Amino acid sequence: MPEAGLLAILPMNEIVFFLNKVVIAGFIIGSVYALGAVGVTLIFGILRFAHFPHGDMMTAGAFVALVLLWIFPGAGAAVGLPTAFVLMPIAMAVTALFAVGLDRTFYRPMRKAGVKPVVMVMTSIGVMLMMQGLLRLFAGTGTRQLYVDTDAKDIYRIPLGGRDLVITEPQLLLFATTIVAVVALHLFLTRSRMGKAMRAVSDNPDLARVSGISIDHVVRTTWLIAGALAAAGGTLLALDVTLKPDLSYNIILPIFAAAIVGGVGQPYGAIAGGLLVGFSETLAVFNWSVLLRPLRPYLPEFIEIPAKLAFVPTEYKIVVPFFILVAVLIWRPTGIFKGRVNI
Amino acid sequence: MPLLEMTNIHGGYGGANILNGVSIAIDADQIGVIVGPNGAGKSTTLKALFGLLKVGEGSVVFDGRTVTNMAPEKLVLEGLSYVPQEFNVFPTMSVEENLEMGAYVRRDGFRHLIDQVYGFFPPLKDKRRQPAGELSGGQRQMVAIGRALMTEPRLLLLDEPTAGLSPRYMGEIFDRIIAVNKAGVGILMVEQNARQALALAHRGFVLAGGQNRFTGTGAELLADPDVAKSFLGGGADHA
Amino acid sequence: MSPSLREAGLFAGLALLVAGIFAWLGAAYGVRMLAEAACYAIIALGLTIQWGYAGLFNVGLMGFVAIAAFTTVLVSFPVNDAFWQGDGPVMLGQVALTLVIGVAVTILLSRSTRIGLPKGLRTALTLVAAAITYLAVQGQLDPAATLIEREAGFVGGLGLPVWMGWVAGGLVAGLLGWAMGRITLGLRADYMAIATLGIAEIVKAFLKNADWLTRGTLTVSPLPWPVPTPQELGFVASRSAYLAVTAVMIVVLYVLLERAWHSPWGRMMRAIRDNEVSAAAMGKDINRRRLEMFIVGNFIIGLGGAALITFTTIFDPSSFAPLNHTFLIWVMVILGGAGNNLGAIFGALLVYVIWIMSEPVAVFLFTTAEQWGESLFGWEAPSDLYTRALQMRVFVIGLTITLVLRFAPKGLLPEKVVKYD
Numbered sequence A: 001m002p003e004a005g006l007l008a009i010l011p012m013n014e015i016v017f018f019l020n021k022v023v024i025a026g027f028i029i030g031s032v033y034a035l036g037a038v039g040v041t042l043i044f045g046i047l048r049f050a051h052f053p054h055g056d057m058m059t060a061g062a063f064v065a066l067v068l069l070w071i072f073p074g075a076g077a078a079v080g081l082p083t084a085f086v087l088m089p090i091a092m093a094v095t096a097l098f099a100v101g102l103d104r105t106f107y108r109p110m111r112k113a114g115v116k117p118v119v120m121v122m123t124s125i126g127v128m129l130m131m132q133g134l135l136r137l138f139a140g141t142g143t144r145q146l147y148v149d150t151d152a153k154d155i156y157r158i159p160l161g162g163r164d165l166v167i168t169e170p171q172l173l174l175f176a177t178t179i180v181a182v183v184a185l186h187l188f189l190t191r192s193r194m195g196k197a198m199r200a201v202s203d204n205p206d207l208a209r210v211s212g213i214s215i216d217h218v219v220r221t222t223w224l225i226a227g228a229l230a231a232a233g234g235t236l237l238a239l240d241v242t243l244k245p246d247l248s249y250n251i252i253l254p255i256f257a258a259a260i261v262g263g264v265g266q267p268y269g270a271i272a273g274g275l276l277v278g279f280s281e282t283l284a285v286f287n288w289s290v291l292l293r294p295l296r297p298y299l300p301e302f303i304e305i306p307a308k309l310a311f312v313p314t315e316y317k318i319v320v321p322f323f324i325l326v327a328v329l330i331w332r333p334t335g336i337f338k339g340r341v342n343i
Numbered sequence B: 001m002p003l004l005e006m007t008n009i010h011g012g013y014g015g016a017n018i019l020n021g022v023s024i025a026i027d028a029d030q031i032g033v034i035v036g037p038n039g040a041g042k043s044t045t046l047k048a049l050f051g052l053l054k055v056g057e058g059s060v061v062f063d064g065r066t067v068t069n070m071a072p073e074k075l076v077l078e079g080l081s082y083v084p085q086e087f088n089v090f091p092t093m094s095v096e097e098n099l100e101m102g103a104y105v106r107r108d109g110f111r112h113l114i115d116q117v118y119g120f121f122p123p124l125k126d127k128r129r130q131p132a133g134e135l136s137g138g139q140r141q142m143v144a145i146g147r148a149l150m151t152e153p154r155l156l157l158l159d160e161p162t163a164g165l166s167p168r169y170m171g172e173i174f175d176r177i178i179a180v181n182k183a184g185v186g187i188l189m190v191e192q193n194a195r196q197a198l199a200l201a202h203r204g205f206v207l208a209g210g211q212n213r214f215t216g217t218g219a220e221l222l223a224d225p226d227v228a229k230s231f232l233g234g235g236a237d238h239a
Numbered sequence C: 001m002s003p004s005l006r007e008a009g010l011f012a013g014l015a016l017l018v019a020g021i022f023a024w025l026g027a028a029y030g031v032r033m034l035a036e037a038a039c040y041a042i043i044a045l046g047l048t049i050q051w052g053y054a055g056l057f058n059v060g061l062m063g064f065v066a067i068a069a070f071t072t073v074l075v076s077f078p079v080n081d082a083f084w085q086g087d088g089p090v091m092l093g094q095v096a097l098t099l100v101i102g103v104a105v106t107i108l109l110s111r112s113t114r115i116g117l118p119k120g121l122r123t124a125l126t127l128v129a130a131a132i133t134y135l136a137v138q139g140q141l142d143p144a145a146t147l148i149e150r151e152a153g154f155v156g157g158l159g160l161p162v163w164m165g166w167v168a169g170g171l172v173a174g175l176l177g178w179a180m181g182r183i184t185l186g187l188r189a190d191y192m193a194i195a196t197l198g199i200a201e202i203v204k205a206f207l208k209n210a211d212w213l214t215r216g217t218l219t220v221s222p223l224p225w226p227v228p229t230p231q232e233l234g235f236v237a238s239r240s241a242y243l244a245v246t247a248v249m250i251v252v253l254y255v256l257l258e259r260a261w262h263s264p265w266g267r268m269m270r271a272i273r274d275n276e277v278s279a280a281a282m283g284k285d286i287n288r289r290r291l292e293m294f295i296v297g298n299f300i301i302g303l304g305g306a307a308l309i310t311f312t313t314i315f316d317p318s319s320f321a322p323l324n325h326t327f328l329i330w331v332m333v334i335l336g337g338a339g340n341n342l343g344a345i346f347g348a349l350l351v352y353v354i355w356i357m358s359e360p361v362a363v364f365l366f367t368t369a370e371q372w373g374e375s376l377f378g379w380e381a382p383s384d385l386y387t388r389a390l391q392m393r394v395f396v397i398g399l400t401i402t403l404v405l406r407f408a409p410k411g412l413l414p415e416k417v418v419k420y421d
């Protein structure tokens, strides 16, 4: 059996470690970025400004899930899934409405006044500070769990020779949600009247207007989708790790990077961009020595394998999305999928 | 009673007025053509008519109803439709989706209208799945006009539908426009190719400096030596 | 009301407010507040150049402040003999050598199309060279850093006069601004905001983690002052001297900026800001002019940042809260009146006084609410109520930004329309 022979000489232990640390971890964080970046890119495409509070909207969505968790602690046990996940659709709906409310209160008046895009961005930063202040005011700065006692955080171990491939339940749920969201979004944008109207406004707002498309409806739908996806991303991220108010802070730059890499205004690009940024992060902080060590016997003496050989130390992870962002801005400002909104 | 009657329109983009008294009237089923030098306010006239800029003075009456300064989304429902001079398609959307967007305000079925547009513009039928941004200039212009026809307008406003097209395409587009008009749609178009356009116009308007200089039937204007001397450039654009 | 009357009125009101604080909390406190506010005013002047004059959206203020403050530490902190006598300098020299060689090779390779290499190969070679340089530098730096941290703590400073440190800080901030500007100035404002936000984060991450260079979370103190310290003169006198230094800086900057603003150069800048399209049509190289603005603004921001951190006497990389403080300064500029230098100064003083006073006010409000809640409803307040109360201030910054932009976009002292004949 040549296959078994091949398996035997392969350093399975190390490869599985790589799969766990890079592929799975990258896919997970990439999915979270993707869920956020889709919202950012839609808002950018329709409203033409970078929505800075998006990370906080994700955090807010997770907090909505937390509050729901206190109100209906038994919801999960009935279905056999984590309670927060079962309640997530409600959290998504609440956050979606909240996003529409934000628009009504803060952005629409500015839009009607016809301010420059940069003033919109600044307003959005004002909103971001308000949200951060409120979140910390009500929730403190501590860390919370989105799990209740009756939930069991299932961990699946898939044996693959040496080490096990490890996937947790929230991670599986995150994959599933991301895929469902992507498919649903695709169908919406290509099949429904409103979805097509959204693409039309993103393509050419003036022509959309003279075609009789109601910009107000399109804008409202955009916020609904962006808010719902943000809540899903935030809740699932908080389920996988923990929930804290500054969840948003480390996430906004990668999300912008993902949206710009994918080409602003391009939902599919944003998803690809999210995964790209996620994988780049895990690849960059991965300790390559782990994979090199099994090669020791085959390498010449004078090459020494350092204990730690990562492109970027973990403390500097923030550099990765930034570097991607700058690289894209320099070489291809329209993004790899040719975004429409530029200059 | 004319289908459209714009009387003594004044207006601009916020600064000084661009239009200083433009008057335009055409009957149902007619083709009206606006010509004039660059910057004369031709596009601005169409925009003022379609509610895209504020009319300060004067009135617009469409089919007996005063529609001065009505919002474009409402005018679409009144039976007006507008094709801008540039950026007049949704570039990433397919030809058919472009047409669907034209029918956005309709709540009834519009399949037959799409087929009707393909009837007017046969080349579009083969390209129905292709993004409009990837079409040739002439085909894009067809998509733009087709999009505007999807609401079954009674008056179609066209801003330089043949701009930048080769003479062959220009003739084709004019033929199509006549066909659309024959089907019962009134047309008001701005044209740079003044001779050809006036030749097919029932009514012609020569604008300069935001005012009417000459008004008459297409044939009258073509025959008028003053018009020919100042605005038709001695026949250089015979095609 | 005429503009000058308005100015006089607003400044008089501010003076009254400050006088009240002096009377209430004492001169030492009042002078400290004013000195800090003066440093913020310098930073605000820098920002008003970028935003008010050129319409540039810099969200990374605190990154530039932090890098300038760090440069000051490096230049004017006393010499660390343990570092210079150890192996550290030699090892760092090797790192620098590797870096220079690597960068030179990379640059040469990136130009290699001139000797006829195909483009794809050139790009590949350049990337490989950059990666090798990076890994080699990192590989050499790690042991050097460990050694320095073990032997000497950190590299220490050069022991030069403080003013040199400030100027150097401004220059480094300007240099970083030049690099950022080259990348983002041609793009839309949103991208610039995102990129500057990223730079601020990276600068902070670097300063926080490069212990061998900055002592990281261990912080560096006491930073030398340009004037005699409180130990020598007492609080009031020493802080007043510091305040005098910063006030002179403000006056000098103000005069220079006003003159520039009323010169043909200033007119060109306004033309560019107000109508990019026609300015471009007149053949002005817009992005070059904006780059100049961005660099000059950053220099001043760095200067003010260095002065601010020097005043606090402690360099603590983790204290640079990128967003909150950045937008505190933004509020100063837009509330004061973007494009009006006097407005920036006024806004800085007013907002800083309010900001400082809001801390006791917030805490007072929350403890009162806590007591009421407890006695009326038996509500048990969370133990971290104090820190939470302070979050209220972040909320208020955000609210102020949105309100000013919406209802008073020109600020309290609007930009004066300059007329030419």
Ligand SMILES: Nc1ncnc2c1ncn2[C@@H]1O[C@H](COP(=O)(O)OP(=O)(O)OP(=O)(O)O)[C@@H](O)[C@H]1O
Binding pocket: B013, B018, B036, B037, B038, B039, B040, B041, B042, B043, B044, B045, B085
């Ligand atoms: N959006 C706008 N804002 C301000 N002024 C405008 C705008 N659009 C056009 N103008 C000005 O209005 C005047 C008339 O422009 P208009 O586009 O109506 O001319 P036109 O007759 O259509 O010319 P052309 O043959 O070049 O299309 C011009 O002086 C132009 O500069």
Ligand SMILES: [Mg+2]
Binding pocket: B042, B043, B044, B085, B159
């Ligand atoms: Mg025109």
